[in-house]
Amino acid sequence: MSNSYVLWTQTATLVIDSQSSTAEGANLAQFLKNLTTPQPLTVYVTHGHPDHFFGLAALASAFPSLTIYVADPQIKADMITTAKTNPGATPDVVSFDYADQVQVYRASTLNVVDVPLEIRVGFVDTEADIESVIADPASSRLFTGDVMYWQAHMYVDIPSSAPLAPASTSEEGVRRE
Ligand SMILES: [Zn+2]
Secondary structure: OOOOEEEEOOOOEEEEOOOOOHHHHHHHHHHHHHHOOOOOEEEEOOOOOHHHHOOHHHHHHHOOOOEEEEOOHHHHHHHHHHHHHOOOOOHHHHHOOHHHHEEEOOOOEEOOOOOOEEEEEOOOOOOOOOOEEEEEHHHOEEEOOOOOOOOOOOOOOOOOOOOOOOHHHOOOEEEEO
8 A cells, every 4th residue: 555646637637646555556546537638648656666566567457558657767767676676566567568667757847737736856865866846836736756755754834825725616626646
């Protein structure tokens, strides 16, 4: 069980991280279909650990035209290696064509939904060789992958001039799976 985040506007949907198994990826796909989130669908993988991308094969099976992005070629390389070597990888996770399907998104601003999202990659002393975070400055939301995790101290200041908007009252939705 792991976290995914789903952001959607009227014209597009972004999923941040894609669960840790085919079964969980299929659950996430069903969740998206139940919500009838708009196409196109983009999946952004924060880093190459199994609990963040082993559900990709199931998602791609349910949404064949989805786009998969990572922030750095090393994250893509980590995914390819991890899928081949991790004992928890099921056959469809192993056989998924990460080399062909995963694209390296090289800009620091991700424009796949109607709001620009900011990508940062390369942090010191995190729990993977390379990790990324993605932020939605307009709503003051930060999606950290595992950059903020065990043995990490987290402090988030919410400026009074930019309060967090409840997801239920905003145009775009944010849901936690
Ligand atoms: Zn991790």
